[in-house]
Amino acid sequence: MERINDVEILERMKEDWADMIYNRLVREAGRKAVDWNRYVGDFIYQCRRDGGVPMFKTKYAGKRFEIGSKPAVLGICYGGRGMAKDSQWFKNIPEHELELVERETGEWRELAIRHLPWEKAEELAMMNLSEPIIRKEVHAIMMGDRLLERMLGEKLTGHFPRD
Known part of the structure; x- marks a missing residue:
């Protein structure tokens, strides 16, 4: 009988835990995702108006979020006053914007310019992030x-x- 050491057990437990969380997130994404082009601008605008910082996650535990076989993105509003949505799942993300989200930090600024009317994007640009x-x-x-x-x-x- 082969004996498994504690390190191997711990590694298996970490992998199993990550898989369980990932699967739960993906199930939620499938139920709650909205269209990227239609709603990402509003998510960014509401988050910033609430004093939060919009961030976008494309992976968990090294695995890309997917709905079916297509990429999904989790938008998270960090540090707001709680009046805006804390998070939102998105689907139908254009490949060039998915690459932007994976590559950059502070990408919400560029996304706001692309997905908001000019007046709203300008309003966000004038806001002080720390205020x-x-x-x-x-x-x-x-x-x-x-x-x-x-x-x-x-x-x-x-x-x-x-x-």
């Missing part, structure tokens, strides 16, 4: 914008404060 929208609202309150202060108070407390 979520809420900070601008708080700054306006500190500068004496009473109406904005009341609106923000309603947002935070659920009622509109009176003077």
Whole structure:
């Protein structure tokens, strides 16, 4: 009888775990994926407006995400305030954009230019990555914008404060 050492067992467990997670992700992708060209711009826009940073994943544990035999991409909104979708699966990704996502970091900027109307892409370009929208609202309150202060108070407390 052959004896398997602990290292081999651990390696098999890691591979099995990675396969299990990958298979679960791919099943979810098949159910929830939306068309890349139609929705990726909106995902980026909503994520950035929420103060998040859009990132795109094409693989897990070294395996490319696929729906059927076609590539899939998982869009993730990191660091937002929770108002935008945390993640979104995409299908029907053009090959040149799939290569861009795999090759670059910060690719959301180029994707925004390709998939958003010019005004929205320009708005995103003007946003400071480290400064979520809420900070601008708080700054306006500190500068004496009473109406904005009341609106923000309603947002935070659920009622509109009176003077």
